[in-house]
Amino acid sequence: MSSGTTELAWFKSSYSGSEGDDCVEVAVAQQAVHVRDSKDVTRPALAVSRERWGHFVRFASEC
Numbered sequence: 001m002s003s004g005t006t007e008l009a010w011f012k013s014s015y016s017g018s019e020g021d022d023c024v025e026v027a028v029a030q031q032a033v034h035v036r037d038s039k040d041v042t043r044p045a046l047a048v049s050r051e052r053w054g055h056f057v058r059f060a061s062e063c
Contacts, residue, residue, distance in 0.1 A: 008034055 008027035015024075023038035027045075033053035036045035048056070 010034075010036070010038075012038060 008029060010025040010027045013024040013026060025036050025038045025041075027034045027036075028050070031049070032047040033050055034045040034047050037043060
């Protein structure tokens with residue numbers, strides 16, 4: 001993961017809890033999609049290729 005994740009435009013998942021807990025944030029960059037826990041943004045984010053992210057989203061939408 002690059003150290004430049006703070007410059008990314010992060011947004012919360014529409015499936016995150018409405019109470020502010022259990023929040024997942026996502027930022028889409030040119031080469032990767034970054035995922036992090038919004039409760040602790042100092043921890044490293046997960047970065048996956050846009051292609052792999054697409055596979056994950058399609059799989060998750062079928063569940």
